[in-house]
Amino acid sequence: MxxxxxxxxxxxxxxxxxxxxxxxxxxxxxxxxxxxxxxxxxxxxxxxxxxxxxxxxxxxxxxxxxxxxxxxxxxxxxxxxxxxxxxxxxxxxxxxxxxxxxxxxxxxxxxxxxxxxxxxxxxxxxxxxxxxxxxxxxxxxxxxxxxxxxxxxxxxxxxxxxxxxxxxxxxxxxxxxxxxxxxxxVQEQAGPRLPVPPEIRLEVDIAAGERIDSGVLRRFADPVALSCPHCGGVLSEVRGARPLRFRCQVGHAYTAEAAAKAQEGAVDEAMRVALRIVGERAELVARMAVEARETGRNAVAEMYEARAAEYRDYTETLRRAVLDTFEPRGGGGEPEA
Incomplete structure (x- = not known):
């Protein structure tokens, strides 16, 4: 032995x-x-x-x-x-x-x-x-x-x-x-050989560069309503994984923590884009309300003013969310190797 x-x-x-x-x-x-x-x-x-x-x-x-x-x-x-x-x-x-x-x-x-x-x-x-x-x-x-x-x-x-x-x-x-x-x-004898779970061998093959498709993935994982942070493909949850893990059909693999970290940049950017678009929408509708008042279309002006106020509320909510992303957070990841 x-x-x-x-x-x-x-x-x-x-x-x-x-x-x-x-x-x-x-x-x-x-x-x-x-x-x-x-x-x-x-x-x-x-x-x-x-x-x-x-x-x-x-x-x-x-x-x-x-x-x-x-x-x-x-x-x-x-x-x-x-x-x-x-x-x-x-x-x-x-x-x-x-x-x-x-x-x-x-x-x-x-x-x-x-x-x-x-x-x-x-x-x-x-x-x-x-x-x-x-x-x-x-x-x-x-x-x-x-x-x-x-x-x-x-x-x-x-x-x-x-x-x-x-x-x-x-x-x-x-x-x-x-x-x-x-x-x-190192000086101790190893114990008896145990059966190797098939999903371990499959994941080794994926890391080596073997082809993966939905059929291979279904052998050890089930699709979930999440997308891969790297390629945008559908993620599947690895059955019984410790810790919780996911793979996409390309083969990119993430623990739940790593996936959350990878998503952060995309989420922050999406909120900043939404803030800009909704803010511009509020400004445009407010100007349309002013024009309506100046031309005597008071009913139309009131409608635009209400919409502008609604968009400003959305803008403020988004602004607070974006500012929250700059608050110090525990943990953090490393640059992609």
């Missing part, structure tokens, strides 16, 4: 410092391969140097399609590709973005769970929103171990808290202890 020899790590805002601490604490004899996805800009070049400096005792590689996996090596997700694990090698996927990101954490975790089952240790670090929570749930469903950075010492605690909500039995560990805990877990 194999040991726990596959470690997958995901994070975003505030994750670089704990990642450096983790990798710096690992021994050069570590008998496990490590895979890392952080939400990074599409043209980011600094992560490789940062991780290489922190993990001085272990070789670090940017992920390459077809690259063989070796224990004691660290593999980093690269911009604009999902990092996917197959048996003994890496695959880079150009499937649709998940939670506005590519690479996204969930595809890495799902592919590890589907391929290596109980040999996987999943680690969620500091970050905004909740990418990685569904992937960590997949790791546990396939028999793996779930570790989560203690939200109390995370710069951004949303991602760790969401992961713990999705995986109630996950281990909560302060960032400066995760490296030691991993070194111990």
């Amino acid at each position: 194999s040991n726990r020899d596959i470690i997958v790590i995901g994070g975003s805002s505030g994750a670089t410092a704990p990642l450096k601490a983790i990798l710096g604490a690992l021994p050069d004899t570590l008998a496990a391969a490590i895979f890392v996805v952080l939400h990074i800009p599409a043209r980011s070049l600094g992560l490789l140097a940062t991780v290489s400096a922190a993990a001085a005792r272990l070789p670090v590689h940017p992920a390459e399609d077809g690259l063989a996996i070796a224990p004691g090596h660290i593999y980093l997700g690269v911009p604009d590709h999902h990092l996917i694990l197959e048996d003994g090698r890496i695959r880079l996927g150009r499937g649709p973005r998940e939670n506005m990101a590519r690479p996204s954490i969930d595809p890495l975790f799902r592919s590890a769970a589907a391929t290596y089952g109980p040999r996987v240790i999943g680690v969620i670090l500091s970050g905004l929103l909740n990418d990685g929570a569904a992937g960590l749930d997949a790791v546990r469903r396939c028999g793996g171990v779930a570790l989560v950075q203690d939200p109390a010492d995370a710069i951004a605690d949303e991602m760790p808290r969401s992961a713990l909500a999705a995986v109630a039995d996950g281990l909560t560990v302060p960032a400066d202890r995760i490296g030691d805990v991993l070194a111990d877990l």
